[in-house]
Amino acid sequence: xxxxxxxxxxxxxxxxxxxxxxxxxxxxxxxxxxxxxxxxxxxxxxxxxxxxxxxxxxxxxxxxxxxxxxxxxxxxxxxxxxxxxxxxxxxxxxxxxxxxxxxxxxxxxxxxxxxxxxxxxxxxxxxxxxxxxxxxxxxxxxxxxxxxxxxxxxxxxxxxxxxxxxxxxxxxxxxxxxxxxxxxxxxxxxxxxxxxxxxxxxxxxxxxxxxxxxxxxxxxxxxxxxxxxxxxxxxxxxxxxxxxxxxxxxxxxxxxxxxxxxxxxxxxxxxxxxxxxxxxxxxxxxxxxxxxxxxxxxxxxxxxxxxxxxxxxxxxxxxxxxxxxxxxxxxxxxxxxxxxxxxxxxxxxxxxxxxxxxxxxxxxxxxxxxxxxxxxxxxxxxxxxxxxxxxxxxxxxxxxxxxxxxxxxxxxxxxxxxxxxxxxxxxxxxxxxxxxxxxxxxxxxxxxxxxxxxxxxxxxxxxxxxxxxxxxxxxxxxxxxxxxxxxxxxxxxxxxxxxxxxxxxxxxxxxxxxxxxxxxxxxxxxxxxxxxxxxxxxxxxxxxxxxxxxxxxxxxxxxxxxxxxxxxxxxxxxxxxxxxxxxxxxxxxxxxxxxxxxxxxxxxxxxxxxxxxxxxxxxxxxxxxxxxxxxxxxxxxxxxxxxxxxxxxxxxxxxxxxxxxxxxxxxxxxxxxxxxxxxxxxxxxxxxxxxxxxxxxxxxxxxxxxxxxxxxxxxxxxxxxxxxxxxxxxxxxx
Numbered sequence: 251x252x253x254x255x256x257x258x259x260x261x262x263x264x265x266x267x268x269x270x271x272x273x274x275x276x277x278x279x280x281x282x283x284x285x286x287x288x289x290x291x292x293x294x295x296x297x298x299x300x301x302x303x304x305x306x307x308x309x310x311x312x313x314x315x316x317x318x319x320x321x322x323x324x325x326x327x328x329x330x331x332x333x334x335x336x337x338x339x340x341x342x343x344x345x346x347x348x349x350x351x352x353x354x355x356x357x358x359x360x361x362x363x364x365x366x367x368x369x370x371x372x373x374x375x376x377x378x379x380x381x382x383x384x385x386x387x388x389x390x391x392x393x394x395x396x397x398x399x400x401x402x403x404x405x406x407x408x409x410x411x412x413x414x415x416x417x418x419x420x421x422x423x424x425x426x427x428x429x430x431x432x433x434x435x436x437x438x439x440x441x442x443x444x445x446x447x448x449x450x451x452x453x454x455x456x457x458x459x460x461x462x463x464x465x466x467x468x469x470x471x472x473x474x475x476x477x478x479x480x481x482x483x484x485x486x487x488x489x490x491x492x493x494x495x496x497x498x499x500x501x502x503x504x505x506x507x508x509x510x511x512x513x514x515x516x517x518x519x520x521x522x523x524x525x526x527x528x529x530x531x532x533x534x535x536x537x538x539x540x541x542x543x544x545x546x547x548x549x550x551x552x553x554x555x556x557x558x559x560x561x562x563x564x565x566x567x568x569x570x571x572x573x574x575x576x577x578x579x580x581x582x583x584x585x586x587x588x589x590x591x592x593x594x595x596x597x598x599x600x601x602x603x604x605x606x607x608x609x610x611x612x613x614x615x616x617x618x619x620x621x622x623x624x625x626x627x628x629x630x631x632x633x634x635x636x637x638x639x640x641x642x643x644x645x646x647x648x649x650x651x652x653x654x655x656x657x658x659x660x661x662x663x664x665x666x667x668x669x670x671x672x673x674x675x676x677x678x679x680x681x682x683x684x685x686x687x688x689x690x691x692x693x694x695x696x697x698x699x700x701x702x703x704x705x706x707x708x709x710x711x712x713x714x715x716x717x718x719x720x721x722x723x724x725x726x727x728x729x730x731x732x733x734x735x736x737x738x739x740x741x742x743x744x745x746x747x748x749x750x751x752x753x754x755x756x757x758x759x760x761x762x763x764x765x766x767x768x769x770x771x772x773x774x775x776x777x778x779x780x781x782x783x784x785x786x787x788x789x790x791x792x793x794x795x796x797x798x799x800x801x802x803x804x805x806x807x808x809x810x811x812x813x814x815x816x817x818x819x820x821x822x823x824x825x826x827x828x829x830x831x832x833x834x835x836x837x838x839x840x841x842x843x844x845x846x847x848x849x850x851x852x853x854x855x856x857x858x859x860x861x862x863x864x865x866x867x868x869x870x871x872x873x874x875x876x877x878x879x880x881x882x883x884x885x886x887x888x889x890x891x892x893x894x895x896x897x898x899x900x901x902x903x904x905x906x907x908x909x910x911x912x913x914x915x916x917x918x919x920x921x922x923x924x925x926x927x928x929x930x931x932x933x934x935x936x937x938x939x940x941x942x943x944x945x946x947x948x949x950x951x952x953x954x955x956x957x958x959x960x961x962x963x964x965x966x967x968x969x970x971x972x973x974x975x976x977x978x979x980x981x982x983x984x
Contacts, residue, residue, distance in 0.1 A: 258282075259423060259424045260287065260289065260290065260424065261290070261424060262278050262280065263276075263277070264277040264290050264292070264315035265290055265350055266290070266315060266348065266350070271292055271402075273292055273315065275313070277290075277315040277316075278327075279327070279329075282329070283327075283328055283329025283330070284325070284329035284330065286321070287317045287320075288317070288319060288320050289349065290315055290316070290317060290318075290350070291324060291347055292347075292348040293315070293324065293333055293346070293347060294310055294312070294313045294346040294347075295310070295311050295335060295337070296309040296310050296343070296345075296356070297309055297311045297339060297340070297341050297344075297468070298341055298342055298344070299341045300342070302344055302356060302357070302358060302359075302380045302455065303380075303455055304455070305342075305344045305455055306455050309344075311337060312335050312472075314326075314335065316333050322394065324347070332367060336472075339368075342360040343361045343368060344356055344357045344380075345361060345370055346454055350426065351397060351398065351400050351402065351426050351427075351428075352395035352396060352397050352399060353384070353396040353397075353399050353406065354395075354404070355372060355380070355384055355385060355395055355453075356380040356381075356453075357370050357372070357379070358378055358379055358381075372394070373392050373393050373394060374391075378393065380453060380455070381453025381454075383450075384453040386447070386450075396447050396450045397431075397444075398429040398439075398443050398444040398448075400413075400415060400426045400429070401413060403727050404451060404452040405449075405451045405452070405727055406444065406447045406448055406449065407448060407449070407726065407727075408725065410444060411440060411444055414427045415435065415440050415444060418435035419436065419440075419830070420830065420831045421435050422434050422435075430443050436830075437830065463479070463480040463485035463667065464480055465478065467487070471493060471547065474493070476491075477489055477602075477604070478667070479601060479602040479603060481561060481564055481565065481601050481602075481603065482564035483560075484560065484561060484564070484666060484667070485667035486561070486664055486667070487550070488603060489525065490525025490608060490663065490664060491525055491545065491663045491664070491665055492511070492525040492526050493511070493526065493545055494509030494510050494526060495508055495509065495510055495511070496510075496511055496526075497510045497511070499512055499516055499616045499617070499618060500616045502658065503528070503529045503531070503532035505532075509532070509535075510528075510532055511526030511527065511532075512526065512527040512528070512611045512618075514527065514608065514609055514611075514621050515618050516618075520608075523606070523608075524606050524607075524608030524609075524662065525608060525663075526662070527609075527610065527662060528660055528661065528663060529613070529658055529660055530638045530657035531657055532545070533545055533552060533628055533663055534552060538632060539630075540552075540554040540555070540629075540630040541553075541554050542630060544630065544663075546665035547665070549667065550665040550666065550668060551666055552628065552630035552663060552665065553629055553630065553665075553666040554630050554631050555572070555629045555631035555652075557629075557666055558572070558629055558639075559571075561581075561585075562577075562581040562641075562650055565581050565584045565585055565600070565601050565603075566578040566584070566649075567580050572652055573652065574652050574653065574654070575651060575653075576647060576650070577649060577650065577651070578650055579649055580648045580649065581649055582597070582643040582644075582647055582648050582649050582650040583597045583648040584597065584601060585597065585601065585603040585605045585643065586598070586599060586605045586607075587599050587604045590606055590622060591645045592607065592622045592645040593645055595646055597643075605625045605627075605643055606625060607620075607621060607624055607643075608621060608625060608626075608662050609622070609623065609624060609626075610624065610626045610659060610660060610662075611659060611660030611661075612659055613656065613658035613659050622645070623644055623645050624642055624643070624644045625642065625643045625644075625662065626641070626642045626655075626661040627640060627641045627642070627661060628640050628662070628663050629641065636657060637654040637655060637656055638655065639652060639653070640652070640653050640655050641653075673707070673752065673754045674703075674704045674705055674756070675752060675756035676701060676702070676703045676707070676709055676751070676752050676756070677702050677703065677704065677758065678750075678760055678761075679699045679701045679711075679747075679748040679750055679760035679761075680699065681698075681699060681700040682698070682746075682763045683697065683698040683699070686765075687763075688766070689765070689766045690767075690769075691767050692767070693737055693739065693767050693768065694736075694737055694738075695738055695744075695765075696733070696734050697746055698731060699732075699760070700731060707752035707754065708729075708752070709729075709750055709751065709752055710727050710729055711728040711729070711730075711749065711750050712726050712727075712728070712748070712750075712751070713726075713728055713733045713746070714748070714749070715733065715735060715745075715746045716744065716745065717744060717745070719745050719762065720762070721747060737780070737785070738767050740768065740769055741768070741769050742766065743764055743766045743767075744766075745762055746763055747759070747762045747763065748760040775790050775792040775797035776790055776792050777790065778790070781805065781859050783859065784805060786804060786805070788800070788801045788803075789801055790981075791917055791919055791920075793873060793917045794876035795872075796873055797981035798873070798978060799862070799979045799980070801837060801920065802837025802838070802922070802924060802978060803858065803976070803977040803978070803979055804834070805821050805838065805857055806821030806823040806840075807820055807821070807822055807823070808822075808823055808824070808828070808830055808833065809822050809823070809824065810824075810828050811824050811828055811932060811974070814841065815844035816844075817843070817844075817848045821844070821847070822844055823838030823839060823840055823844075824838065824927045824932075824974045825839070826925055826932050826935050827932050827935075828932075835905070835922070836905070836925070837924060837976055837977070838977075839926060839927050839975060839976060840857060840975065840976075840977055841971060841972055841974055842942055842952050842971035842972075842973070844857065845857050851944075852866040852944045852946075853944055854944055856944065856977075858977070858979035859979070861981065861982050862979040862980060862981050863979065863982055864943070864944040864977060865944065865978065865979075866943055866944050866945050867884075867943045867945035868884070868945075869943075869980060870943055871884035874894045874964065877893075877917055877919075878892055878893050878897065881893075887966055887968070888966065888967070889963055889964070889965050890964065891963045891964055892962065894964045895957045895958070895961055895962050895963050895964045896912025896914055896962035897912075897914055898915070898917065898921045898957065899912075899913040899915060899919075899957060900913065900915050900922055901913045901914060905922040906936055907936040907937055907959045908959070910959055911958075911959070911960050911962050912961075912962025923935065923936045923937060923957075923959060924939050924940075924976050925937065925938065925939075926938075926940045926976075927974030927975075928973055929972050929973060929974075936959065938957060939976060940955070940956050940957075940973075940976060941955045941976045941978050942975050942976070947968040951968035952970075952971055953967075954966075954968070
C-alpha cells in the first residue's frame with residue numbers, strides 16, 4: 251500500500267460485508283485499538299494439495315477481517331495479537347490479502363508453520379505474490395499491493411477514474427477514490443497512483459474448480475470438513491452437519507441471524523462426533539419450501555422426502571414406495587455405520603453413508619433420548635404446519651422408517667449436493683447500434699448491443715474499438731450493454747466487436763461491426779466550441795457583430811495561489827481557494843501576463859485557442875453598448891451604463907449572492923460571480939466577477955471589467971498585472 255489513513259477516519263465496522271467480498275463477519279471497534287493502524291483488510295486462507303494455481307475459490311477454508319499497520323504487518327481485531335483461525339491444516343496453505351481499493355494478492359508459496367504460527371512476508375520480493383508483476387515496488391526493495399482498484403472489480407482501468415475517483419474528487423474522508431490513503435481524494439490519487447497502475451489486474455486464481463464427490467468438503471463458514479459420498483446420482487455428506495452455536499436444551503432456537511444447535515446432553519463433544527441436533531424451522535432458516543439451502547453450505551441443500559426415497563431405493567435390495575412407517579428390506583443396515591450402535595448391532599455401511607446413532611431432542615420435556623439406539627434425520631418436506639417428515643434407523647431394524655415429527659424437536663441433518671447443471675456460454679452479441687455498415691453517424695457516438703445468457707448467468711463484456719479492422723481492446727469486465735466512445739473524428743470508419751463472458755468464464759466472440767462518422771459541419775457562433783488542446787467544450791454566444799465564449803476560459807495546469815504564474819511554456823492558472831472543481835465551474839484565474847502569454851499587443855491570442863483572442867477595451871465597449879442600448883460612455887473609468895451587468899449575468903443565486911440585481915442573462919453570456927486572486931488571497935466568489943481586457947493603462951496597469959452581485963450596471967477599473975482574474979475569449983473577425 252502507498253500511504254496511511256489516520257485512525258479517526260476508519261469505520262468502526264469492517265467494510266467487506268458487501269459485494270464483491272460479501273464477508274459476513276462482525277469485526278468492529280469502539281475506539282481504535284492501535285494508532286499505527288492504516289486500514290481494514292480481509293484475510294482469506296486457501297488449502298490445496300497442489301501448487302498455487304490450484305488454489306481457486308473452492309479451496310477457500312476461512313476468512314477474517316483484521317488491520318494492516320503502517321509498517322505493513324497484519325494484526326487481529328484487538329490491535330496487538332496475530333490473526334487466529336481455528337483450523338486443522340493438512341495440505342498446502344496459501345493466504346490471500348484483500349483491500350477495498352487495492353488489487354488482491356495471494357502468496358506464491360505455501361505458508362510455513364514455525365512454533366505454531368504461520369507467517370508470510372509479501373514485501374521482500376515481487377515473486378512473493380502469485381502471478382507475474384502482481385505487486386508494486388513501493389520503495390527500493392519493498393513490495394506491496396497495486397492501488398486504484400476503486401470499484402474492486404480486479405482491474406485498474408478507466409472506470410476507476412470516471413466512476414470512482416471523479417465522484418469523490420475534492421472530498422475528504424474514508425472514500426474508495428482515495429487511492430493513496432491520505433484521507434483526501436484529489437489529483438495525486440489520479441496522477442500519481444491511478445495513472446501508473448492502469449492495466450494492472452489481480453492474479454489470484456479465482457476460477458472455481460469442480461468439486462469431486464467423494465473428496466473432502468470444507469465449509470468456509472467455520473472451516474469444518476465433511477466426508478462426502480456418491481450414491482447413485484446423488485452426492486451426500488457422509489457426516490451429520492455440525493454448524494452453529496450450541497444452546498442449552500431448555501431453550502428454543504430463534505430466528506436471530508445466528509445458526510443455533512443442540513448437542514446431546516448439552517455436551518459439545520457429542521456434536522463433534524454425531525453432529526448437531528436442530529429444530530426444523532432453524533434447520534430451514536425459517537423458510538418452508540422443500541429443497542432449500544437452509545443451514546447447509548452454499549451448493550448444498552436440505553434433502554426432500556422424495557430425495558430420501560431415491561436414496562433408499564438405491565441402497566435397498568428391494569424396490570418400494572416410501573410410505574409412512576418401516577418399509578423396505580435392508581436400506582437401514584446398508585446405510586448404518588459399523589460402530590457405535592447399541593448392543594453391537596452395527597450396520598454394514600456398504601455405501602459409505604456412515605449413519606451414526608445420534609439420538610434426538612424431545613422439546614416437550616427438553617430431554618435428549620436414545621443416543622446409540624436411533625438415528626433421526628429431517629427432510630425439508632412439511633406435514634401440515636406443525637410437523638415435517640423424517641427418516642429413522644434403529645439398532646434392531648435392518649430397514650428404514652418414515653415418520654412425522656413436531657418441528658420443535660431436534661434431529662440431525664444430512665446435506666445433499668445441488669444438482670450440477672452444465673453451463674452454456676452466452677449467446678452471441680447482436681443488434682448493434684449503430685447498425686453494421688451505417689454511415690453519417692455523429693462523432694459523439696455511444697455504441698449499444700444486445701446479449702443474453704441461456705442460463706441467465708451474469709454477463710460481462712470486453713469491448714474492442716478503433717480504426718483498425720481488427721480493433722484493439724479498450725475495456726474489460728464491463729457490465730453495461732453500451733460503451734461511450736467519446737468524441738470521434740469526422741468522416742472516419744470505426745470497427746468494433748464485443749466478447750461476452752458468463753460467471754463461469756465461458757465466452758462468445760461477436761462479429762466485427764463498423765460504422766462511418768458524418769462529415770464535419772460548418773461551425774457557427776452559438777454552437778459548442780471544442781478546445782483541441784484539452785478537449786474542453788465551451789458554449790458560445792453571438793451578440794451583435796461579435797462572437798463571444800459564453801463561459802470563462804479554463805485552460806492550463808493549476809498552481810497554488812501562493813505562487814506567481816511564470817513564462818515556462820506551460821499555461822498556468824489559479825482555481826479559487828486552490829480547488830480544481832471551482833475552475834470547472836467558474837473557469838481559471840490568470841495573472842495578466844500569463845493570460846496574454848507574455849504579449850503586450852492589444853487583441854493578442856494569449857491563452858485563448860487559435861482563432862480567438864483576449865478582447866480589447868474597445869471591443870468590450872462595443873459589447874456593452876450593444877446590450878445596454880448605447881447607454882455606455884466608453885472613456886469613463888468607474889461605474890457606467892445602466893443594465894449592461896444585469897443583461898450579461900446569469901440569473902438566480904446559484905453562482906451569485908442575492909439579490910443578483912437586474913440579472914436577466916438576455917444574450918446568453920452567462921456571467922458568473924467567479925471572484926479573483928489579489929496576490930495574497932482569493933476573494934469575491936459569488937460577490938463579483940472581474941475580467942481582463944488586453945489593453946494596457948498607464949504602463950503598469952490594465953483595464954478590466956467589474957460586475958457586482960448588487961448592481962445592474964458595470965464598472966471599468968485598472969489593476970496591476972499580478973492580480974488573478976477571469977478571461978472571456980472573443981472570436982477573431984473573419
